[in-house]
Amino acid sequence: MAVDALKASIARIGLVSPPILKLQPENRYIVVSGFRRISVCRALGLQKIPARVMGLGSDDGQLMKLAIADNAFNRSLNIIEQATAIFKLSPFLPDDDRTWHSECDPIGLTVNPGLIRKLKKIRAASSDLKEKIAAGKISLTVGLELAGMDDGSRVQFLTIFDALSPTLNHQKEMIRMAGEIACLEDKPISKIFNSLEIDNIIKDPDMDRNMKISRVRRKLKDRRYPEISGFEKTYHARVKRLTLPESIALHPPTDFEGNDFMIQFTFRGLPQFKEICDNLLRLRDHPDFAAILEKSREDN
Amino acid sequence: MKITDLYIDQDVLDLPATRVICDRLKMPGQVVDSADPVYEKLSRTAAPVDQGKKILFLTRNKGAFLRPCPGTDYYTCCNYTILHFGTFCTMDCSYCILQSYFHPPVLQFFVNHNDMDASLDEFFQQKKRARIGTGEFTDSLIWEDIYPFTSHLIKKFAAQNHAILEVKSKTVAIDHLLTLPHNQKTIMAWSLNTSDIVRTEERRTASLDARLAAAAKCRDHGYPLAFHFDPLIIYPGAEAAYRLIIEKLFATIRPENIVWISLGTFRFMPDLKAIIEQRFDRSKIIYGEFVRGLDGKMRYFKPLRIRFYQQIVSFIREFAPHVTLYFCMEDDEVWEKSFGFAPHQYGGLPMMLDQSAARHCGLL
Numbered sequence A: 001m002a003v004d005a006l007k008a009s010i011a012r013i014g015l016v017s018p019p020i021l022k023l024q025p026e027n028r029y030i031v032v033s034g035f036r037r038i039s040v041c042r043a044l045g046l047q048k049i050p051a052r053v054m055g056l057g058s059d060d061g062q063l064m065k066l067a068i069a070d071n072a073f074n075r076s077l078n079i080i081e082q083a084t085a086i087f088k089l090s091p092f093l094p095d096d097d098r099t100w101h102s103e104c105d106p107i108g109l110t111v112n113p114g115l116i117r118k119l120k121k122i123r124a125a126s127s128d129l130k131e132k133i134a135a136g137k138i139s140l141t142v143g144l145e146l147a148g149m150d151d152g153s154r155v156q157f158l159t160i161f162d163a164l165s166p167t168l169n170h171q172k173e174m175i176r177m178a179g180e181i182a183c184l185e186d187k188p189i190s191k192i193f194n195s196l197e198i199d200n201i202i203k204d205p206d207m208d209r210n211m212k213i214s215r216v217r218r219k220l221k222d223r224r225y226p227e228i229s230g231f232e233k234t235y236h237a238r239v240k241r242l243t244l245p246e247s248i249a250l251h252p253p254t255d256f257e258g259n260d261f262m263i264q265f266t267f268r269g270l271p272q273f274k275e276i277c278d279n280l281l282r283l284r285d286h287p288d289f290a291a292i293l294e295k296s297r298e299d300n
Numbered sequence B: 001m002k003i004t005d006l007y008i009d010q011d012v013l014d015l016p017a018t019r020v021i022c023d024r025l026k027m028p029g030q031v032v033d034s035a036d037p038v039y040e041k042l043s044r045t046a047a048p049v050d051q052g053k054k055i056l057f058l059t060r061n062k063g064a065f066l067r068p069c070p071g072t073d074y075y076t077c078c079n080y081t082i083l084h085f086g087t088f089c090t091m092d093c094s095y096c097i098l099q100s101y102f103h104p105p106v107l108q109f110f111v112n113h114n115d116m117d118a119s120l121d122e123f124f125q126q127k128k129r130a131r132i133g134t135g136e137f138t139d140s141l142i143w144e145d146i147y148p149f150t151s152h153l154i155k156k157f158a159a160q161n162h163a164i165l166e167v168k169s170k171t172v173a174i175d176h177l178l179t180l181p182h183n184q185k186t187i188m189a190w191s192l193n194t195s196d197i198v199r200t201e202e203r204r205t206a207s208l209d210a211r212l213a214a215a216a217k218c219r220d221h222g223y224p225l226a227f228h229f230d231p232l233i234i235y236p237g238a239e240a241a242y243r244l245i246i247e248k249l250f251a252t253i254r255p256e257n258i259v260w261i262s263l264g265t266f267r268f269m270p271d272l273k274a275i276i277e278q279r280f281d282r283s284k285i286i287y288g289e290f291v292r293g294l295d296g297k298m299r300y301f302k303p304l305r306i307r308f309y310q311q312i313v314s315f316i317r318e319f320a321p322h323v324t325l326y327f328c329m330e331d332d333e334v335w336e337k338s339f340g341f342a343p344h345q346y347g348g349l350p351m352m353l354d355q356s357a358a359r360h361c362g363l364l
Ligand code: SF4
Pocket: B088, B089, B090, B091, B092, B093, B095, B096, B097, B098, B137, B138, B139, B170, B205
């Protein structure tokens, strides 16, 4: 249920499903499940709400199951949420797959052999990674990739992700490119990062976060796709030398695979149109324009 | 052929080919009334692609035996006709598209040969020039130890003068074909690659030397030959390695005996990447500089593949200036920059290949 809908429901009919708390020493409580419900009640100005309290000696595994079941039956969890929930439960589960099924099914979680395999891989991973996944700082998919890496490489990625907080797609792209470079060069990822001086980019005080992310991505791309990167650089250098006004844009074929180039121009009034025509005529005899159309690799 | 499970479609139980295969395999086979139990068995296994290479399903080809090659609009296709007689393969190449083409992939052999013969007879009656191949959805020759399928086709093609059969393989199972009356209407063809690629990416295929020796034997028995450098794979040292195999080819076979040589750089549907990563964890071939082509397949960045083609073409031309060389699924830009002409200048690629087949195979 979305927060607004939950708020409307509690305001109209009250709290149907009370949150679960665990009693701590010195009569303190921790919330096991129902964070959203508590904050909505707060926002509605409710001073007192009912809660279900688990005693001091309650079993942690049991509490985790209770929390998951409470969430899973209150709203449907998506695949990632389900996987994350199973991951959180996994320290309390034995090694055999059958028990995973019998423990997860009744609390509304769907497990399949592939997921179990992956989660077991994460379970065996370092505690820093597990903490970050549990805290939601690293997604489960990225966590899985990192879990399969050597310690040095994983630490490198965690450092970059901590420092730059790239989007999930950028994280995946960095992992993919670095992994492929490592495979091509038969070197560990940590060595690749060292040689690309990624550390220096992260620490550079003159760049903001977005600049750093794009610099890291650029470095990886240049190394992973040297031919494509080199070609693109040559292309951009040529386009620059054409000195086209902003009103004229040249579009090459996607990835230079097809053969159709496109020129787009905008103008206001006859004088600007004439200027565009002059520029187009100038292109006709420009050696860089010919080289662009020829898709020639060597820059002159 | 190492088969662990044989399934027989109820529908083909009494066909002669079914009996021959059961005898050869010395397996009774499990009779099923549809493909479902076969697919179910496969999908329950941990490694369906590996398992699919050991499970044989004898069934009927319910569709057309003869079908046009599924080329795409943008890239130039040779308009080859596929003789669809079976699927999948017992060899195991990392780059094999069949791993992701069939869901799930399984060895199927279509035993309704009466229907196939009828389609061929009807086709031959049209007296149309045609190039027909059996190596599109499987390797042409892996089936020979369970059924003399190619022998049957060779004899059938020998009895007409308008179409040629191209038998494409990475095996050397040719000894039983040598003395057949082929009337030069069958072209024996091999895929060639560098020894590095054969060693690392083509599991259970014949060695290069063995392939060339088999080609030489076929040549000695009058068969016209063809070779396919497909997939050409770009890796450090690839140019020198391809040069070596080209030298070896022409040290063994004279250009006059070759009907055509095709070139095609590695291309694949994007979902093949994960399969290769999972099944061939040491393979690097998917980490080339690929972009998505206009047919949706991943292809090497065009300027890169043009430069590579130019090299390979110059190597081949050095030994065989007049041999018919063509690209499998490339556009005019690649043709012009690598060969200096586009196919339409010679009437189109199909016409170029038909003419070469006519010269070497005596087509009418
Ligand atoms: S020989 Fe051909 S059909 Fe067989 S696995 Fe290799 S590429 Fe696929």
